Amino acid sequence: MKPRDVFLAAIRAQPTPRPAVGSATSVVTTDLMQHVGVSFPDAHLDAEKMATLAAAGHTVLGFDNVMPLFSVWHESAALGCEVDWGDVSHMPAGRRPLRNTLSPDFAIPDDLPLRPPCAVPLKALRLLKQRLGNEVAVVGKIFGPWTLGYHVFGVEEFLIATLLDPAAVRDVMRRLMDVTVAFGNAQIEAGADALTLGDHCTRDLCSPEAYREFLLDLHAELHERLPCPLLLHICGDTADRIPFIRQTGIECFHFDSKVPTPTARELAGPRLALMGGTSNLDVIRSGTPESIAADVKAKIAAGINVIGPECAVPLDAPWRNLRTLVDECCKAAPRSNLT
Numbered sequence: 096m097k098p099r100d101v102f103l104a105a106i107r108a109q110p111t112p113r114p115a116v117g118s119a120t121s122v123v124t125t126d127l128m129q130h131v132g133v134s135f136p137d138a139h140l141d142a143e144k145m146a147t148l149a150a151a152g153h154t155v156l157g158f159d160n161v162m163p164l165f166s167v168w169h170e171s172a173a174l175g176c177e178v179d180w181g182d183v184s185h186m187p188a189g190r191r192p193l194r195n196t197l198s199p200d201f202a203i204p205d206d207l208p209l210r211p212p213c214a215v216p217l218k219a220l221r222l223l224k225q226r227l228g229n230e231v232a233v234v235g236k237i238f239g240p241w242t243l244g245y246h247v248f249g250v251e252e253f254l255i256a257t258l259l260d261p262a263a264v265r266d267v268m269r270r271l272m273d274v275t276v277a278f279g280n281a282q283i284e285a286g287a288d289a290l291t292l293g294d295h296c297t298r299d300l301c302s303p304e305a306y307r308e309f310l311l312d313l314h315a316e317l318h319e320r321l322p323c324p325l326l327l328h329i330c331g332d333t334a335d336r337i338p339f340i341r342q343t344g345i346e347c348f349h350f351d352s353k354v355p356t357p358t359a360r361e362l363a364g365p366r367l368a369l370m371g372g373t374s375n376l377d378v379i380r381s382g383t384p385e386s387i388a389a390d391v392k393a394k395i396a397a398g399i400n401v402i403g404p405e406c407a408v409p410l411d412a413p414w415r416n417l418r419t420l421v422d423e424c425c426k427a428a429p430r431s432n433l434t
């Protein structure tokens with residue numbers, strides 16, 4: 096079985112000859128950029144550079160998938176949000192919300208996928224598909240209506256509105272869903288085998304009741320409307336909403352180490368695949384070969400389907416720790432039957 100097949104089976108919770116290793120979010124570090132000779136911000140803005148850096152996720156680190164959308168800003172920038180694209184040691188950040196008040200009276204531009212912040216990752220996905228697509232899984236990334244609401248209206252304005260004017264929030268999210276679907280379909284067309292669906296409805300900012308009330312149906316609808324497996328990524332302690340995520344039909348949940356691994360496995364049940372759960376700070380950034388090996392063993396023992404970091408890897412982590420994680424995973428289950 097090729098790495099691509101292992102990854103695509105694992106994210107559907109199907110049996111694999113070894114645990115898959117991969118990530119729904121960025122695995123780029125500053126020292127990986129130096130190693131490859133391609134850096135931020137160029138790798139966000141130039142398709143060839145983006146594809147080269149993303150490919151290193153497999154060619155240097157050994158992961159079973161590659162994922163070229165390193166930041167959270169592409170579709171929001173295409174909508175008109177002003178973005179500071181950062182540098183070799185800083186991830187991009189939004190400068191200010193696009194709109195001051197929450198209201199659904201805004202149009203989604205028809206040419207959204209053609210605008211440079213979307214066109215660049217779409218071209219990078221095509222390049223990755225051509226170059227590595229037979230061997231490794233090519234994963235795209237889209238953001239759900241909760242994250243897009245933060246970007247377009249500002250976190251504070253959006254969250255206050257969930258309390259004061261839930262009907263307006265629903266209208267706005269319904270409109271923003273079209274952005275998620277349009278960019279997702281364009282990524283599938285460009286060659287993505289699966290899509291990360293990031294939605295920052297983390298516990299600090301979204302109660303389990305709010306998840307059920309505002310997002311459960313929309314995430315289930317995204318699963319229906321996007322014809323490829325989805326990897327839902329939500330940061331933080333999500334134990335209180337994993338039972339709802341099970342109901343969405345989404346194939347795989349990329350979970351944070353704030354949920355203890357055995358708890359995540361129990362809550363997810365046998366059908367929802369689990370990815371990640373390895374602490375970025377304790378294991379990926381500060382781990383030793385021994386502590387990384389122990390973490391990999393614990394994840395495999397708990398039945399995690401795809402071993403890897405919990406969220407976007409901190410830029411100041413050493414890439415060799417990611418390679419160690421992959422090597423430990425292979426040691427635990429030899430790859431001799433792989434091409």
Ligand SMILES: [Zn+2]
Nearest residue numbers: 329330406407
């Ligand atoms: Zn995250």
